[in-house]
Amino acid sequence: xxxxxxxxxxxxxxxxxxxxxxxxxxxxxxxxxxxxxxxxxxxxxxxxxxxxxxxxxxxxxxxxxxxxxxxxxxxxxxxxxxxxxxxxxxxxxxxxxxxxxxxxxxxxxxxx
Amino acid sequence: xxxxxxxxxxxxxxxxxxxxxxxxxxxxxxxxxxxxxxxxxxxxxxxxxxxxxxxxxxxxxxxxxxxxxxxxxxxxxxxxxxxxxxxxxxxxxxxxxxxxxxxxxxxxxxxxxxxxx
Numbered sequence: 297x298x299x300x301x302x303x304x305x306x307x308x309x310x311x312x313x314x315x316x317x318x319x320x321x322x323x324x325x326x327x328x329x330x331x332x333x334x335x336x337x338x339x340x341x342x343x344x345x346x347x348x349x350x351x352x353x354x355x356x357x358x359x360x361x362x363x364x365x366x367x368x369x370x371x372x373x374x375x376x377x378x379x380x381x382x383x384x385x386x387x388x389x390x391x392x393x394x395x396x397x398x399x400x401x402x403x404x405x406x407x408x
Numbered sequence: 409x410x411x412x413x414x415x416x417x418x419x420x421x422x423x424x425x426x427x428x429x430x431x432x433x434x435x436x437x438x439x440x441x442x443x444x445x446x447x448x449x450x451x452x453x454x455x456x457x458x459x460x461x462x463x464x465x466x467x468x469x470x471x472x473x474x475x476x477x478x479x480x481x482x483x484x485x486x487x488x489x490x491x492x493x494x495x496x497x498x499x500x501x502x503x504x505x506x507x508x509x510x511x512x513x514x515x516x517x518x519x520x521x522x523x524x525x
Contacts, residue, residue: 330513339412339501339516340452383451394440394505396514400451 298323300386302399309406312373317402319384320366329367330396331360332383340383343369374406410436412504414517421492422525429487429520431502437482438504442514443475446499458485492524 299322309315321329328347332340344353346362353360357378359370369382381403385396411434421427431441439460444452456477457465464477474496476488485504489496499521503514 328512332516337499337519337521339414339503339519342513342515345513394512394514395442395454395457397454398451 298397300399306403314372317369321386323388325389327387327389330385334381376406379406410506410515412515412517414520420523426490431485433483433504440505441485442503444501494524497524
């Protein structure tokens with residue numbers, strides 16, 4: 297069974313304090329790993345897709361990396377507006393259709 | 409970017425009534441849409457995959473007769489919660505798949521919060 301585990305469950309940072317969120321996965325064959333940001337009461341907002349180990353993508357203060365077992369979302373010098381729940385999801389190569397399996401998310405709070 | 413809308417954003421209904429939620433892809437055609445449900449402090453759980461012009465594929469444990477899905481066009485999918493009960497109260501979110509060769513992405517709607525009294 298495909299599994300996605302995110303850690304930590306919650307993270308509190310001071311503004312400017314860089315950190316990383318972890319997403320570890322166990323799947324039969326990875327087609328893609330997705331990162332989303334979700335604000336309270338809203339739908340997830342797409343951030344990145346990673347397809348192969350060693351791939352990296354950046355967007356403003358966020359950088360996502362991928363290995364064969366896990367992905368990291370690095371947040372550099374975060375600001376209060378980066379506060380949200382960050383979700384990762386995997387899509388498998390065969391037997392899963394096009395569906396995404398989500399982790400439980402990391403709730404990030406950035407304080408002044 | 410790809411935009412997905414949902415309507416309504418909020419609905420309150422009495423137990424036993426049916427509720428329809430619409431999901432539209434505004435600036436692209438989506439052959440595949442997905443319906444998720446999310447309980448407070450929990451992650452998204454896939455309910456069903458909706459393909460235009462064919463029957464939806466439901467995940468294990470999801471009652472197809474209770475959650476009716478129709479994907480009548482390339483830009484519209486609907487979810488009808490029939491004979492709703494308080495335990496159906498949840499946050500329902502749809503997504504639409506944008507495919508481009510090997511790469512594809514799911515874009516999500518803003519969600520519909522359902523409260524059944």
